[in-house]
Amino acid sequence: MKAQEVPQDDNSTYHGEKRAVYATTKDGDYGVVASSGWDVEAEATQQAVAELQRLADEAYAACETGKCSPLEYHMYAKRLDLLSLSQATGLFQWRIKRHFNVKNFNKLSDKLLDRYADVMGITISELKKLPQKES
Amino acid sequence: MSVASKKFIHKHAGHCESGVMSTMLSHHGLAMSEPMAFGLSSALSFAYLPFVKLAGMPLIAYRSIPKAIIKGLQKNIGVKMKIETFSNQQKGQERLDVLLEEGKIVGAQTSVFWLPYLPEEMRFHFNGHNLLVYGKEASTYKISDPVFEHVVEASEQEFLKARFARGVMAPKGAIYYPTFVPENIDYASVVPKAVKAVAKRMLKTPVPIAGLKGMRYLAKNIRNLESKDRRYARLFLGHIVRMQEEIGTGGAGFRYIYASFLQESGKILDNETLLEASEMMTAVGDSWREFALLIAKSIRSKKSETVDFDAIAKKLESIADEEALVYQKMLTAF
Structure with missing residues (x-):
């Protein structure tokens, strides 16, 4: 890629930051060019973010009607899934799945709740409820 | 190695690990570009691992596994690195602070998700990120993250969280620095x-x-x-x-x-x-x-x-x- 061909698409996902891309000058010499982003990459990032948002929204709606515990919502909201939450907490997936059930979740000890809250970087009281819906 | 008086120069790089190693070795007198650090450690690769899932998706890697650049450079050019990990967070922080006080610049493995300076959309649970800590003022770490054009900062608490994130490739507070840097490369x-x-x-x-x-x-x-x-x-x-x-x-x-x-x-x-x-x-x-x-x-x-x-x-x-x-x-x- 030539230096002048390095995309400068001002990706919103960069928040004004720039990324180092290797490209050649007109003499063919390589160097670093700061890029403000490439639409192709931005779309892929946004697609992944949107998918997690969709899962979080679905869980939010289900929690509101009592079909699942707030744990499931917070998991997706913190960009985790069953596998990564299991790996981060050291709890078996089947056990976490049980905690998606409101009845089971309400019975959890503070110790176990803290294990979840800690890997998500929130407090136990935040974990126990759904956040206010953003308008 | 007396480096305390040396001014640290941040460098913008394409990749975190090769960027850290390039900047670190250059700081210690062995000028090395990022591509050279990447190439000399034979880091280019391709792997498609459908059974290793990352956020529900199979792992696709265009380079060798994390830490391969650090290890590859040790093997190929004779740099000696000391890598320390910790089971106790407090000790991990104290050790980093001691090294910084000695005037060292220290490499660290962290999670991406907990780095406060990263744009929201870029924060995913990936534990294999590398950066350099070049100082501490009050309770704020001065950080040279190679993928950023400029230097950044993180509070003690935020940085601890990033260093001790759990899960796959958990960094366990890993920090590293060279104990021997050759004067030149053959x-x-x-x-x-x-x-x-x-x-x-x-x-x-x-x-x-x-x-x-x-x-x-x-x-x-x-x-x-x-x-x-x-x-x-x-x-x-x-x-x-x-x-x-x-x-x-x-x-x-x-x-x-x-x-x-x-x-x-x-x-x-x-x-x-x-x-x-x-x-x-x-x-x-x-x-x-x-x-x-x-x-x-x-x-x-x-x-x-x-x-x-x-x-x-x-x-x-x-x-x-x-x-x-x-x-x-x-x-x-x-």
């Missing part, structure tokens, strides 16, 4: 070894998931998406692009960084074949970018339209063919 003996290692790995790895075989295997899996759930298929394709272009590849899944390394080595050793290989690798990088563009166009299109999986798979196969020629060329360079 390029004439190191470059051939490093270059051949990459070429052989890509051409001859016997397992079907790595090297060029891995690329062909991925192409086959792309064709199979035809029968899969539409949403999954689009996410899978988008995932490939993210692995190739997002944070820390220097563009085109490290192919441009490597082309830059081949060029630099070719000039140092006055080796025409390496310079030719560099140009070929640049063309390969351009093809990877076309591949990403092709995917972007297909996932951008309306849901009703069908995605031409076969065309995407064909493009990937043609890149594998193109790369094969570069590696064969690299093998004839010495």
